[in-house]
Amino acid sequence: MSDNGISLRSLHRPLVVLTGAMAVLCLVSLLGLAIDDRTMVNAPIWLKPFKFTVAIGSYAITLALLLSQVRRARRTGWWLGTVFAFAIGLDMALLVFQMIFRDRQLHFNKETAADSAINNVVAGGAYLAWLAIAAVAVLLLCQRMPDRALSSALRWGTGLSLAGMAAAMFMFSATPEQAAVFRAGGQPTTFGAHTVGAPDGGPGLPLTGWSSVGGDLRIPHFVGIHAIQVVPLIALGLVLLARRHPALRSDLVRRRLVRTAALGYAGMFVILTWQALRGQSVAHPDFWTLLAAAGVLAAMAGAAALSVRARPVFRSETVVGVG
Template sequence: MVGKGFGAVRHRPLMILAAAMAVLGAIALGGLVFDDRSLVGAPIWLKPLKFTISVGLYAVTLAWLIGQLTRGKRLGWWLGTAFAAGLVLDMALLFWQIIGRGRTLHFNRETPVDQWINNMVANGAFTGWGATAAIAILLLFQRLPDRALSSALRAGAALSVAGIGIAMLMFGPDERQLAQFRAGEKPSIVGAHAVGVPDGGPGLPVLGWSTVGGDLRIPHFVGIHAIQVLPVVAYGLLMLARRYPVLESKFVRRNLVRTASVGFAGLLALLTWQAQRGQSIVRPDFWTLVTGAGIIAVVAAGATLSLRAPRPMHQLT
């Protein structure tokens, strides 16, 4: 069952995209070493490197998801191809704007070319978001041999769609930019990653997430990668079933995956709420900590009930 449920990866355009990201990632890594230019307080090659890694992993995951489809395979193939095309456009523009022109990519409206690139990148992102959302809907109608994997795929895809959608919160003007609009000015930057502080301030090493204010990149990142985390949880439970008999039941593994999905959704909501309040990820307040503790308690209770609940005989294997 492991090979049948977890092994199929059949989508050439997405795998070509992943291979291209591996090549570009190696180039970006070399750029970090040999190019000392910086942009908005960070090495100029850092953002391209992070995007190549994220897009490459996502492309492989999406190709694998499409390989799990038993219904709507042709539609899934075209959706994956649309995703690949949208991300090829985005990555080409990212390298042109950041490395070629030495200018910021997102939110930049300083010149007509900057604004055109910003709009085209948004179009590519929306194409990828729409394709992922459609694949998530397709997964609702699939019958997979492993119930835990089925739950993981559906919840992971849905949370990933939510994570991509969180990026839309970044594109609205912040208070400073709104004040410029009210004064009759046209700000060169509209939107921001950070909340309550300007972009480019103190941040976590490598990741760059703000350590002095809120940062919407955090829930965006966490949500996007639910599509990888939850299937890994399902696979991990299947492997542990070889040592722990209680996990041999598909019923138990499914419930544990559902519990993990609820916890992941709670974490995503918490991180979004924290960022929207302008609160740094490294300086949580009392209410953030209490909410986090509540999510942990719910997950712990759900896991305990999943392991102790009586299981119908036909669901024990």
């Protein structure tokens, strides 16, 4: 990285390679959606690879950009990024192998010894990636950056992303139907599910497939994971807005706003998790869900107003220029 910006050659190479591979697989998945009429769990068989390539590709390049900001323990950061790229790359290879070439369900599949082994390796890769991100979060706490608002955004975004990855653990517990099979002395062919209160593969929202009749744990998982992109983008957006709004030129004000946004994001993540675990579809929130969401939004609005109105202190903070 140079003082003038970030060059492609300075980015974490394994993560850049992973991003490129996801871009290629995304195009292949789009072609598959167009010409392959196979389905799995009542969805086009290429839909899961498509969604995963978009999510993982955007996450990998974001992580590469984030690691370019690391100054202390750069080699440690490089190894953590490499571990993440390897673990998630292996998981994606197994996803394509299991679903497209074997025509078998990937997640929760315990039907045969091979299915169970592949499922276990994928779960192991996900846990390894989670540990790598946890270590990156700790690494970011040790960094000093010129723009403290952006520094705060990177830390909050990584921490929330870690929580989003952890939310997937709720999926890997027995459903009531699977538990009944265990109690009867049997062995269910699947263990765990995306949906709470309804079977996987039921009516879902367009494109995402998130359940429209029950709770869906993929929603908080998705929202939490992508905080690593959303929160830093808020910080960068505040920098751009500061060119027109003098109140935002104070790093202190922007840092407060970033923390407000991150706490609000965390509140919404908790609400979505709570909603999913109650078996409630995101498309049909009840009174208590709406009340909780309104409370979080009101608290964010109040905190943001106080942050902007607070008198900035300029003596030791970064002030954003207009050039």
